[in-house]
Amino acid sequence: MTASRxxxxxxxxxxRTLIQEILSEEGHAVTVAADASQARAAIEADGFDLxxxxxxxxxxxxxxxxxxxxxxxxxxxxxxxxxxxxxxxxAVEATRLGAVDFIEKPLSLTKLLRTVERALTEAxxxxxxAGRASQADLLVPVGRSRTMQTLRDHAQRLxxxxxxxxxxxEPGTGREAFARYIHSVGPRGRSPLVSVVAASLTAETAATQxxxxxxxxxxxxxxxxxxxxxxxxxxxxxxxxxxxxxVLEQAAYMPTDASEPRALDLRILCSAPPDFExxxxxxxxxxxxxxxxxxxxxxxxxxxxxxxxxxxxYYADRLxxxxxxxxxxxxxxxQNRLRNYxxxxxxxxxxxxxxxxxxxxxDEEISLAEIEAELEVAASxxxxxxxxxLLAMPLREAREQFERAYLQQQLxxxxxxxxxxxxxxxxxxxxxYRKLRSLGVDFRQTPDD
Numbered sequence: 001m002t003a004s005r006x007x008x009x010x011x012x013x014x015x016r017t018l019i020q021e022i023l024s025e026e027g028h029a030v031t032v033a034a035d036a037s038q039a040r041a042a043i044e045a046d047g048f049d050l051x052x053x054x055x056x057x058x059x060x061x062x063x064x065x066x067x068x069x070x071x072x073x074x075x076x077x078x079x080x081x082x083x084x085x086x087x088x089x090x091a092v093e094a095t096r097l098g099a100v101d102f103i104e105k106p107l108s109l110t111k112l113l114r115t116v117e118r119a120l121t122e123a124x125x126x127x128x129x130a131g132r133a134s135q136a137d138l139l140v141p142v143g144r145s146r147t148m149q150t151l152r153d154h155a156q157r158l159x160x161x162x163x164x165x166x167x168x169x170e171p172g173t174g175r176e177a178f179a180r181y182i183h184s185v186g187p188r189g190r191s192p193l194v195s196v197v198a199a200s201l202t203a204e205t206a207a208t209q210x211x212x213x214x215x216x217x218x219x220x221x222x223x224x225x226x227x228x229x230x231x232x233x234x235x236x237x238x239x240x241x242x243x244x245x246x247v248l249e250q251a252a253y254m255p256t257d258a259s260e261p262r263a264l265d266l267r268i269l270c271s272a273p274p275d276f277e278x279x280x281x282x283x284x285x286x287x288x289x290x291x292x293x294x295x296x297x298x299x300x301x302x303x304x305x306x307x308x309x310x311x312x313x314y315y316a317d318r319l320x321x322x323x324x325x326x327x328x329x330x331x332x333x334x335q336n337r338l339r340n341y342x343x344x345x346x347x348x349x350x351x352x353x354x355x356x357x358x359x360x361x362x363d364e365e366i367s368l369a370e371i372e373a374e375l376e377v378a379a380s381x382x383x384x385x386x387x388x389x390l391l392a393m394p395l396r397e398a399r400e401q402f403e404r405a406y407l408q409q410q411l412x413x414x415x416x417x418x419x420x421x422x423x424x425x426x427x428x429x430x431x432x433y434r435k436l437r438s439l440g441v442d443f444r445q446t447p448d449d
Contacts, residue, residue, distance in 0.1 A: 003027040004049035009039040036060035055083035143307035159186035169298030172348030175271035191226030201240035230270035245287040301343040315354040325358040333368040
């Protein structure tokens with residue numbers, strides 16, 4: 001890392017001193033500021049190659065200061081935000097205003113040095129391009145598999161357009177993460193993304209939440225210029241469906257106490273279950289057509305299990321830095337076991353598992369025995385076979401689970417006709433009847449048999 005001039009803005013003296021010492025030892029010239037006033041004076045007096053800016057400060061918060069600099073075009077160098085209470089929305093707002101990265105407190109020495117090095121590298125690029133690239137990096141979904149590469153490519157192709165996108169996928173697959181990624185690399189990426197859970201738009205509150213008032217902006221006004229993300233759009237009630245359809249059809253909306261309508265200026269992204277595309281009874285077809293002009297299908301984690309080791313490392317590093325948890329690594333045996341786990345809760349379940357293991361603590365290496373103890377509660381037998389953890393079962397039970405699921409699906413394909421089923425699966429009919437009864441599979445005979 002070559003020497004550079006770095007400004008550190010933080011109201012906590014211990015943190016300023018710590019960062020100054022660390023970066024000075026790396027050969028950088030470090031200036032410190034305790035508040036926004038000192039930071040303004042430093043920027044006016046000297047030029048810097050990088051600014052490390054705390055979000056929470058007593059006089060002006062870092063986001064406000066960054067907005068001030070951004071509007072005045074006062075900064076000619078990258079800005080990295082620091083905060084002990086970071087959220088995705090804060091990170092998105094910061095990058096929208098020009099920040100190139102975001103560090104969570106308490107600071108990790110390794111991450112600090114890595115982030116500073118990366119930010120200084122970005123300084124060689126045009127500022128707008130660096131900001132946009134880093135924002136995408138912050139939100140890019142993790143995974144090196146062909147499945148994830150293809151999915152990211154598809155998302156990037158959807159991003160430049162303004163048409164609505166419906167993201168199909170099981171709960172926990174990361175549909176909102178892909179929505180944020182589409183937003184971040186699209187033309188509206190520097191404007192806000194506002195998220196709402198569809199079920200919260202009840203018959204009584206939908207109009208107020210969507211349209212708001214002059215004094216209290218609603219969802220449509222807050223997302224102006226950016227994106228409105230509707231989480232689980234299948235849960236929208238009739239009233240909310242009607243209001244949303246009217247807004248999309250007229251491309252305008254009226255706050256409750258306004259005298260004139262306002263033009264709709266936003267893009268709508270929404271998530272839905274995998275089967276919603278084929279079966280959406282009770283949902284307005286005209287609204288469905290509006291919302292599904294473009295589609296993205298986010299697969300379950302079991303479809304790209306080769307990315308599980310990368311995801312485990314990613315969340316272990318992220319949670320270790322964010323919550324000051326002890327650093328732990330997954331043994332090869334533990335990784336292999338988790339690659340073969342069906343993950344019925346998808347990426348969300350994986351993140352929760354990593355979080356739990358870090359909080360509980362233990363040896364630095366997470367063993368196979370530890371993983372087996374976490375997975376010992378088997379999935380319900382009523383779950384589809386692909387979501388059942390067959391490796392946690394004795395051989396006989398696993399075989400019965402497979403045979404039951406296999407014969408149930410084959411019976412459906414044969415319209416419940418055991419005679420056809422016997423031919424399809426290559427079994428003698430009497431033996432098949434005994435097998436169906438022993439497995440508890442409900443079957444029926446028809447005259448055609």
